[in-house]
Amino acid sequence: MNLITAVIKPFKLDEVRAALLAFGVTGMTVTEASGYGRQRGHTEVYRGAEYTVELLPKVRLEVLVDDDDTDDVMEAIVRAARTGKIGDGKVWAVAVSSVVRVRTGERDAAAV
Amino acid sequence: MNLITAVIKPFKLDEVRAALLAFGVTGMTVTEASGYGRQRGHTEVYRGAEYTVELLPKVRLEVLVDDDDTDDVMEAIVRAARTGKIGDGKVWAVAVSSVVRVRTGERDAAAV
Amino acid sequence: MNLITAVIKPFKLDEVRAALLAFGVTGMTVTEASGYGRQRGHTEVYRGAEYTVELLPKVRLEVLVDDDDTDDVMEAIVRAARTGKIGDGKVWAVAVSSVVRVRTGERDAAAV
Amino acid sequence: MAPLDTGNNAWMLTSAALVLLMTPGLAFFYGGMVRRKNVINMLMMSFSAMGTVGVVYVLWGYSMSFSGNILGGLVGNPFTSFGLAGQFPEFLGPGGAETAGNSFDGGSGVTSMAFVAFQLTFAIITVALISGSVADRMKFSSWLVLSVVWVTVTYFPLAHMVWGGGLLSADGPVGRHLIAPMDFAGGTVVHIDAGVAGVVLAFLLGRRKGYRKDPMRPHNVPFVMLGAGLLWFGWFGFNAGSAGNASGLAGLAWINTSTATSAAMIGWLAVERIRDRHATGVGAASGAVAGLVAITPAAGFVSPIGSIAIGAIAGATCAWAIGLKNRLGLDDSLDVGGVHLVGGFVGTVLIGFFSTSTGLFYGSDGRQLLAQVIAAAAAIAYSGVTTLIVGLAIKKAMGLRAATDDELEGLDVAIHGESAYDLEGASLGGSGTLSHVFGSRPPGESAPRSTHQEVTA
Amino acid sequence: MAPLDTGNNAWMLTSAALVLLMTPGLAFFYGGMVRRKNVINMLMMSFSAMGTVGVVYVLWGYSMSFSGNILGGLVGNPFTSFGLAGQFPEFLGPGGAETAGNSFDGGSGVTSMAFVAFQLTFAIITVALISGSVADRMKFSSWLVLSVVWVTVTYFPLAHMVWGGGLLSADGPVGRHLIAPMDFAGGTVVHIDAGVAGVVLAFLLGRRKGYRKDPMRPHNVPFVMLGAGLLWFGWFGFNAGSAGNASGLAGLAWINTSTATSAAMIGWLAVERIRDRHATGVGAASGAVAGLVAITPAAGFVSPIGSIAIGAIAGATCAWAIGLKNRLGLDDSLDVGGVHLVGGFVGTVLIGFFSTSTGLFYGSDGRQLLAQVIAAAAAIAYSGVTTLIVGLAIKKAMGLRAATDDELEGLDVAIHGESAYDLEGASLGGSGTLSHVFGSRPPGESAPRSTHQEVTA
Amino acid sequence: MAPLDTGNNAWMLTSAALVLLMTPGLAFFYGGMVRRKNVINMLMMSFSAMGTVGVVYVLWGYSMSFSGNILGGLVGNPFTSFGLAGQFPEFLGPGGAETAGNSFDGGSGVTSMAFVAFQLTFAIITVALISGSVADRMKFSSWLVLSVVWVTVTYFPLAHMVWGGGLLSADGPVGRHLIAPMDFAGGTVVHIDAGVAGVVLAFLLGRRKGYRKDPMRPHNVPFVMLGAGLLWFGWFGFNAGSAGNASGLAGLAWINTSTATSAAMIGWLAVERIRDRHATGVGAASGAVAGLVAITPAAGFVSPIGSIAIGAIAGATCAWAIGLKNRLGLDDSLDVGGVHLVGGFVGTVLIGFFSTSTGLFYGSDGRQLLAQVIAAAAAIAYSGVTTLIVGLAIKKAMGLRAATDDELEGLDVAIHGESAYDLEGASLGGSGTLSHVFGSRPPGESAPRSTHQEVTA
Numbered sequence A, B, C: 001m002n003l004i005t006a007v008i009k010p011f012k013l014d015e016v017r018a019a020l021l022a023f024g025v026t027g028m029t030v031t032e033a034s035g036y037g038r039q040r041g042h043t044e045v046y047r048g049a050e051y052t053v054e055l056l057p058k059v060r061l062e063v064l065v066d067d068d069d070t071d072d073v074m075e076a077i078v079r080a081a082r083t084g085k086i087g088d089g090k091v092w093a094v095a096v097s098s099v100v101r102v103r104t105g106e107r108d109a110a111a112v
Numbered sequence D, E, F: 001m002a003p004l005d006t007g008n009n010a011w012m013l014t015s016a017a018l019v020l021l022m023t024p025g026l027a028f029f030y031g032g033m034v035r036r037k038n039v040i041n042m043l044m045m046s047f048s049a050m051g052t053v054g055v056v057y058v059l060w061g062y063s064m065s066f067s068g069n070i071l072g073g074l075v076g077n078p079f080t081s082f083g084l085a086g087q088f089p090e091f092l093g094p095g096g097a098e099t100a101g102n103s104f105d106g107g108s109g110v111t112s113m114a115f116v117a118f119q120l121t122f123a124i125i126t127v128a129l130i131s132g133s134v135a136d137r138m139k140f141s142s143w144l145v146l147s148v149v150w151v152t153v154t155y156f157p158l159a160h161m162v163w164g165g166g167l168l169s170a171d172g173p174v175g176r177h178l179i180a181p182m183d184f185a186g187g188t189v190v191h192i193d194a195g196v197a198g199v200v201l202a203f204l205l206g207r208r209k210g211y212r213k214d215p216m217r218p219h220n221v222p223f224v225m226l227g228a229g230l231l232w233f234g235w236f237g238f239n240a241g242s243a244g245n246a247s248g249l250a251g252l253a254w255i256n257t258s259t260a261t262s263a264a265m266i267g268w269l270a271v272e273r274i275r276d277r278h279a280t281g282v283g284a285a286s287g288a289v290a291g292l293v294a295i296t297p298a299a300g301f302v303s304p305i306g307s308i309a310i311g312a313i314a315g316a317t318c319a320w321a322i323g324l325k326n327r328l329g330l331d332d333s334l335d336v337g338g339v340h341l342v343g344g345f346v347g348t349v350l351i352g353f354f355s356t357s358t359g360l361f362y363g364s365d366g367r368q369l370l371a372q373v374i375a376a377a378a379a380i381a382y383s384g385v386t387t388l389i390v391g392l393a394i395k396k397a398m399g400l401r402a403a404t405d406d407e408l409e410g411l412d413v414a415i416h417g418e419s420a421y422d423l424e425g426a427s428l429g430g431s432g433t434l435s436h437v438f439g440s441r442p443p444g445e446s447a448p449r450s451t452h453q454e455v456t457a
């Protein structure tokens, strides 16, 4: 099993989810995140003091997938999340040694 | 060392923490997360428009443990987090190449 | 590639970021987290009932780096995040099998 | 019938509006104190009381409080002024609308419409006060029914007894044989009454799931303080308006209201600082409310110095009483008993000492003190017994408590189908899908029934 | 000229302050309903109307509403009392400031200053009401221009027609030939007017990006309810103040205002419970506002029982109308049409039935009903046509709609350079850097121009 | 002694309630502007001033402000009316409570109780205003002491000098030899006074940790705007109530208050738009407050057109002054100096131009202008010197500044033992454990002492 983590623009979440569903992946875990990178933030002004908000809102997805599906799922996420503008984010994969479904105790492929 | 990540129902956090403590694991890092999966969301209605909130609140735990303890800790988490209802979540483990305790610079087993 | 994850005290974020920048690492992903550990929480009192808030606010950083840089970057983070008081946090590294930049599709070293 | 005094009438109209605002204020005072998952339900208990009691008061509430005297002075006749009939005599006359409502009350040249308006707002807030005791776990439909039945069975009669010439008024047995019990603005009718009702209902409902185990700390302290600020403001209408005119008596009540509140806030914070090590925002808000409650019966009867004493005593006593409650293990969730029953009782009884005309400290004998204790005890007894009957009846008929799952999930989503906040950054905030727009449903297709669907794996 | 009646004058001053508070109340009612990214913009539309209309009213608004009669009764003369000239005749006289503003209006001994104050607040809130329709997508500069132009072209003439002795008053053609249309406190001038304007502007602006696709649920339900609470409170000034004095008529209007609101809340919640399965907090707030709107034209003309009926009908009708809007696909975002146009219309027309002096249910013929329908139709027509012209002109001149990127990012950051909340724990909250302190900029160095900088990779 | 005028008295009672509400309003205006970790502390500074000053005013504050004249007109005698003695002469008389407080003030038939109530609220808010300067870093116990000492040493004497027949009144040297300085509602006593005190205390306290380095942006902009809305509303009591009756003068002050505020909001937003590129919500709120401040001394002395000018000038000047502060490097955290000192000064001085009876623009000579400058300068000097002494004394005795760790952690948790919000979804929200219920502690066992426990590894 692999764990694919994707950091994407928040408004792309729905499209990515649809792409995953189309691929047959029905589960994922989502966290709010913020990203620093090449993309620049916006400025806010309060009583004559200007702040640059450099941490940009991102969404972080985690998807557990079979080894065989890993590349395809990454590809699917990348395609769905792309806008072509700076800040689109990253997708990466890490090897998972074991997975358990809490409800049933099923392991690995059966767990997701 | 391994990193165990668990995505569980929020109200189970206290029980899981107690189970970990019983096992001798005293530290962990917790993030709020949301999950898609088999479990269905609830609906909300505002002025005649109904929304299905499909992202369900979850808690995501990370626990660094020695290789030897990994299976037992996973087992302990699974037991404590189980309700038997859909949506109980997943637990998985990933191999960690090195760990450092920021305060002291101690590494690996000594770091946790 | 490796993924370095650091759990640090929130007010150290800026210093760590500066240290990473000095090292040439310009991107990272940040999530709010909470930590249990040796560090004790604070108490809050409401109408005669006292609560101990044991989950302490932490910040969780993820940085993708080349294999060669891994140790140095971990070192840099540890140095910048250290206060010497309990609760400074942990830094760990995990091997990543592949990374993609969403915008361009570039992979691995070119992706970060 | 005195001629219209526009100044007095203006003050009563203003006061009525001020008191009306207290209920939204209370909603925030309470709403900030519950957990995030129940805040809408908490607000809805106050707002819905504005709905139900607002209608009921006009229909039979005013009449039961102030029209006639049946059952031996226990209550007024609900039919005499049903729908406010007869309260605007010139209304249908030749003058038409222009003179509508020009019938006067008392000797102050205040129109009966203004008087009704003022009284209406008291009935609403008394019901809303109770909601603090039943927080986080009551069925909303049962609350709606309770609001109508309780105000009818408990509140209107008590209002009649004290203010409508009934048993606890100057014309009642205590008044005739001892001395008239004093209640300037509702220490018995409003605060003791609601406080007792809250305690009884908390007892009938049982404790919240996780009581004493899960942390149940206020989810929004600024809301608690906003509520306290609005209550303080509105209470000038409550107390100074209870003078019934814009005289010096109203001014005295104004000053005493403010002063007692200030002193009670300090008293409460002092207890907190000593006992709990911290003077809290919730404590400042609670102390202020305790002071407002305690000065309510006394506002027009004591000197400003007396009001400082009453406030300080009440603030400290209520802070202490809330600790006591913890010892008893009764889950009076937001301390309606500890604040309104205790504060109302303290204020009612202290009149016996501080009344400048009849108080012990001013050289009078103890008759006033005795009368005050009797009146307070009578209010406790009447409210306790009737609330118990009403509560048991509703429990039997439809249940009082929300389903356990609903309580655990939170009443906002489970009962009201809403979450209070959607404050996420740009990210998960709006997440979800628009699953249905009701207006656009093809007729015939019915809405899905269950809120919490689970499919099998 | 009647001598000063301090009671009536006090009530008008108080009422004016109450009505002024309604606009911040409305800001929160609306602000809580939009998504988090647009809440400041929503608040700013109301607050900026307090700025622009507040100035304009004193300059030419009062004069256009109440001074003279030009264009055949369409509007007053903007120059006659420009800057309130002549409204404080003794102001510069020998008595000096002490008697400033002592000129009286009507026969109630109310000073013209108090009358102007009262009227000023109506103009402000009418403009602010419109903002609900254009939520989340309007250019702020265009809103500012619209507020000034619209109030001048649409509101002041309509106020003149109805209250200033113009076409729709007792002296107008309907009044002379049929019967005077009745509008106690602004059902036509304020609510139908703003409701129509909102619908027209929503049409001109088009739908929000993501309409019917993205969830657009209220980001802060307690704010919605806070706003409703403040509106209810302030509305006592609006309606009872519209009696123009502190008489029994004011008291009747007070009672009817409260009662109709209570009934409308219940009506709305009942529809929700049946149709949507849940009685919501947003529904309680919306129902209350619908009731306040509907009783506005009728508050002094109907009996308390009548007001219950009007409220219940309005609450249910508006709840139903909002569903209808969904079917039409018009993105009247916060339902200004569904609440203010429909509620104002319902209230205006129901006077024809419930007016105790001229209503069908009180044995009169249908003349009043006819007059009410004519007045409502005239208001719809006048507001519709003028708003369309004003809206098209501004659209042509400067555009109505914010840039798409700004809309997607959220108007708060994009237009106002601010985020509403920074509520993170200790962590990311303050994150960012102080990039510039304007006062400390060396003169000559100019501020960076663009807000959204992207560097190329 | 004029007979009771219920209309005037009603208006003063209403005004007093309105002004009282300003302090919670201010608490939110300020509370929204600080970082999340200090919001409760910010609210508590205002609320606690309602506690301490509320009591002190009744004890010796009124007497020092208005009873007699000691130290050559510097201050009244604190003992003459201690505890309001003698202000309700009939109170203990045979009429009993019914006529309590019926002693009248001035020639308007206003009771002294209403007058005291009105004045009491001014003292409270003046103290609360200062808290903006010391935000985020002041010891709470020192604040409590300061509130009592400062109001006694600085505020009461200044109130006496200006309104109590003292040095800066018509009977003082300036009044006798030049012309009476004009201050309608407290430009000197309240705003210049608090503004100077804020600046002095900010200087004594030093800058916040992280000043100019960490972002310190408002954590809740809607709260800032809510506060501004409540302030605007309450200010009608402040200014129009300062007429002392419900006459045309009150109406004029009402109009001018509103108009100046509208214009100032526009002025401030215009400066922001030009200088900072964005018209912000905080700017709208701040501009409104600047306008309210500036019109305070002038409200009854200028024409509506004059008030527009004063407002616009004040809005723009204060927006500009806040930039200037940034240049000076003084950490007057929430700009009490920039808004209240500058706004109060601008308003006070502009009377010399715009007063319709004595202003330069109305053909008078410059005597009024000179008198205004003298009065403003005297207020600045008196407040500056006394605040410096009081501040230094408290600093010496108990310290002014919170512990550095407490400041970094946030004063809410460190000092008040509370977090403002617990808004998490269902997850971490309530996390924590109920570690102690104080009421249930077996007697004898004492509470744990330290809040921040760290165990060694």
Ligand SMILES: Nc1ncnc2c1ncn2[C@@H]1O[C@H](COP(=O)(O)OP(=O)(O)O)[C@@H](O)[C@H]1O
Binding pocket: A007, A034, A035, A036, A037, A038, A039, A056, A058, A085, A086, A087, A088, A089, A090, C026, C027, C028, C029, C030, C062, C063, C064, C065, C101, C102, C103, C112, E457
């Ligand atoms: N080295 C990195 N490690 C982890 N996350 C990164 C790294 N670099 C960038 N990111 C994440 O990816 C997001 C997008 O990166 P950015 O450099 O702005 O644009 P792009 O990926 O389009 O070149 C960042 O906001 C951050 O969340």
Ligand SMILES: Nc1ncnc2c1ncn2[C@@H]1O[C@H](COP(=O)(O)OP(=O)(O)O)[C@@H](O)[C@H]1O
Binding pocket: A026, A027, A028, A029, A030, A062, A063, A064, A065, A101, A102, A103, A112, B007, B034, B035, B036, B037, B038, B039, B056, B058, B085, B086, B087, B088, B089, B090, D457
């Ligand atoms: N493939 C996946 N990858 C990552 N997280 C997942 C995956 N599938 C499910 N999850 C997480 O586990 C949670 C529970 O999954 P769900 O399918 O609803 O129930 P169960 O695990 O009981 O079958 C989800 O809400 C989500 O957070």
Ligand SMILES: Nc1ncnc2c1ncn2[C@@H]1O[C@H](COP(=O)(O)OP(=O)(O)O)[C@@H](O)[C@H]1O
Binding pocket: B026, B027, B028, B029, B030, B062, B063, B064, B065, B101, B102, B103, B112, C007, C034, C035, C036, C037, C038, C039, C056, C058, C085, C086, C087, C088, C089, C090, F457
């Ligand atoms: N075993 C663990 N696994 C994951 N995170 C841990 C673990 N132990 C500690 N942490 C994280 O590190 C933080 C600091 O740990 P703590 O034991 O308090 O101090 P220190 O690291 O200085 O000894 C915790 O708050 C938690 O977020």
